[in-house]
Amino acid sequence: MVDPFWQKLQQLGIAGKPLGADHYQAGSSLMEYVNYLGCSPSLRSGDIESTLRIHRFDQPAAMGGDSVDAIRYPVCKHRLADASDLLRAYPARTTWQCPECGNQGTLDQINWRKSAGFAQLFLEISAIFPKEAIPTDKLLAVLHELCGCDWTWFYSRASD
Numbered sequence: 001m002v003d004p005f006w007q008k009l010q011q012l013g014i015a016g017k018p019l020g021a022d023h024y025q026a027g028s029s030l031m032e033y034v035n036y037l038g039c040s041p042s043l044r045s046g047d048i049e050s051t052l053r054i055h056r057f058d059q060p061a062a063m064g065g066d067s068v069d070a071i072r073y074p075v076c077k078h079r080l081a082d083a084s085d086l087l088r089a090y091p092a093r094t095t096w097q098c099p100e101c102g103n104q105g106t107l108d109q110i111n112w113r114k115s116a117g118f119a120q121l122f123l124e125i126s127a128i129f130p131k132e133a134i135p136t137d138k139l140l141a142v143l144h145e146l147c148g149c150d151w152t153w154f155y156s157r158a159s160d
Ligand SMILES: [Zn+2]
Pocket: 073, 076, 077, 078, 098, 099, 100, 101, 102, 103
């Protein structure tokens, strides 16, 4: 059974050959759908094999948190040291408390600085150096058409 999501991505050349369940090689046209900002030398020369992976969840889940930039609690601006733990506990737990000053709130108040996402469906493109690539409007439009919802993006050092 071919998943319509992957079928479309393959048709457009965004995804290539399947590598496993919800895991595909990058297609030959992927670079038309992703803007590379830095020099990304290893990607350009093909040293790194890019792959695409879909993560599906039955209920909204959080991914990411392994950020390049410091994530800080709102208001007090103390550093959030346990971002990954906090995200893993979602959605069972949606609140936080700053260990340094007791300030508290909910996850949606935190500025994750494009290091985390909340969704039921994630499309992971790797390997990309953090902040050196952004999806084009064309890619976001394709995904919108496939799922009927708006997409955004974030950078994470790890997918789990
Ligand atoms: Zn604090």
